[in-house]
Amino acid sequence: MSYQIDNFAAEEYRKSMRADCANCFGLCCTALHIAASSDFAIDKPAGVPCPNLQSDFRCQIHSELRGKGFKGCTVFDCFGAGQQVSQVTFNGQDWRESKETADKMFSVFPVMVQLYEMLAYVTEALSYRLPQDLHKELTLQLKDLESLTIRDADNIQTLDIMKLRKPVNKLLSKTSSHIRHTITNSIPTKRKLNYRGADWIGKSAKGKDLRAADFRGAYLIAADLKEADLRAVDFIGADLRDANLEGANLSTSMFLTQMQINSAQGNNQTQLPSHIIQPSHWAS
Ligand code: SF4
Structure with missing residues (x-):
């Protein structure tokens, strides 16, 4: 990814940020704790595969999720964090091969989802026409976030996400104000x-x-x-x-x-x- 990112490249980048389940080891169906609710029919502890997850990491009830009480599974999106953890952080290692790998992978995944969420917002912000200094700040933020996503597993696990969110939120707020202000100036009422x-x-x-x-x-x-x-x-x-x-x-x-x-x-x-x-x- 070039850091001379223009609006069009940022828009294309944002569009590419979605789950690629074929390159993920069913992490959202395994790593997360999901409490039973109207969105998910059973209580599933963190680190335990959902009983509907097949050995090829496909969902056995994929076409009937809503009817069977798993509406939440049709809602969740990892922004592409699943394939990053599976193929980059763990270099294609299947968590079933070692408990140590599994434990680490399951604790890295929720952190990576949050990094990718921030990355998605920053990338979207860069797709807008903004003042040059704000565009530059966002570009630097993008670079920082990207560098965090390629750290090793031990490093990612210890990231302070709350602390990382602060400067990102500030930039997103500035972006939002700028865009909305531009629009409201053209609305008479x-x-x-x-x-x-x-x-x-x-x-x-x-x-x-x-x-x-x-x-x-x-x-x-x-x-x-x-x-x-x-x-x-x-x-x-x-x-x-x-x-x-x-x-x-x-x-x-x-x-x-x-x-x-x-x-x-x-x-x-x-x-x-x-x-x-x-x-x-x-x-x-
Ligand atoms: S029901 Fe299917 S999609 Fe939902 S967690 Fe279980 S295996 Fe994954």
């Missing part, structure tokens, strides 16, 4: 734009113009956002579970992840950013 951490659970905002609003960390569970204009909205950390996005325009929404979209409801009329794939479970 004055309206509220700050919904950081707002509780919109079950609320109806059907058909509303919410362009350039800030929904960082907002609770949008089961909110009706049908046909809403959500362009340039910052969705970082927002909870969109079961939000109705049918016909909504999210084509230029910011910091939206595949997991957020997988957890929401939508249809063929929902417009999504280029790095997001329409979930197969959405109605047509």
Whole structure:
């Protein structure tokens, strides 16, 4: 990856950041602790393979996950951390070959997922037209994060993720403010734009113009956002579970992840950013 990254290269890089299960040793189905809930039918301790995981690391119930109570598995996305841990950190070693490898791999995986999540956000930020100094800061941040993802397993396990998140959040906030400010200058009507951490659970905002609003960390569970204009909205950390996005325009929404979209409801009329794939479970 060149560090003279332009907007187009960053956009392509962001699009490539998704799970490649064929090059992963079923890490999300093994490493993580998953408590039984409406999203996952059983209690699965960390480091124990899910009983539905086959010896070839494919899921035995892949086509029936939702119907069998494993909806959460159709939502999760590792941003590409699984193949990085499997093929780069552990150089293609299968965790079944040694307990020591398994233990290390399972503790590296959740750290790598968080590094990749930050990497995805920073890469997305670099795909926007930004002032030169901000672009430069983001480029340096990208370089730092990338260098962490190629460290050895012992080193990755000890990373202080909370500490690493601080400068990243600051840069993402600056990016969001810049982009939203640019958009709001072109919108004539004055309206509220700050919904950081707002509780919109079950609320109806059907058909509303919410362009350039800030929904960082907002609770949008089961909110009706049908046909809403959500362009340039910052969705970082927002909870969109079961939000109705049918016909909504999210084509230029910011910091939206595949997991957020997988957890929401939508249809063929929902417009999504280029790095997001329409979930197969959405109605047509
Ligand atoms: S149900 Fe399938 S996808 Fe979900 S954890 Fe188990 S093996 Fe993995």
